[in-house]
Amino acid sequence: MIFRVLAEATMVAHFLFIAFVVLGGFVAWRWPKAIWWHLAAAAWGLCIVVFELNCPLTYVEDWARDRAGQSGLSRGFIDTYLTGVMYPERYLNEVRLLIAAVVVFSYAGLAHRWRRRAPRQEAPRQEG
Template sequence: MGYRILAEVTMAVHFLFIAFVVLGGFLAWRWPKVVWLHLLAAGWGLCIVLFGLNCPLTYVEDRARERTGEAGLSRGFIDTYLTGVIYPERCLDEVRLLIAAVVVFSYAVAVRRWRVSRG
């Protein structure tokens, strides 16, 4: 029972982390110090995409599911829960570009807002 809860909580945290990677730059509009945490998260997300790194959250969820007797994740978190479910697999590159554009846009507006507020 404990491993099942761990797997489900890890999956939820993973979704929240991905949402933060995509949308966290907008939080910096209100709370500028968040930008440092977001830069780390976005950098980690970029490294996963560019270098095929494995996310520790995927590892935790996978092992927890195996401990419950379920099959572990056969692919990464995004490939399992998002690609082919939320968006078609053939659109993966477009989705990645859209995410990058959202992050860049959020930072561009944040920088502009910070400059205006400074005088």
């Protein structure tokens, strides 16, 4: 029972991580220090896609499901729960581009907000 709960909790954590990869730049609009966490998460997400790595959370979920007497993921997390479920497999590259566009847009918006908030230095006043 505990391993099934662990597997399900890992699956939820994985979904939350993916949501943070996609939307974390917007979180930094409200909490600017979150950008460092998002940069790390986005870099990891990019490495997973580019180098076709398995996330450690996938290994944890597989391990827990195996201990619970269930079959593990036959494919990666995204291939199991998202591709072909949330969007057709033929649109995988378009979805990846859309995610990249969302991240870039969130960073552009964050940069704009930072520039607007930056204290402006006034030119020294000349007396005379």
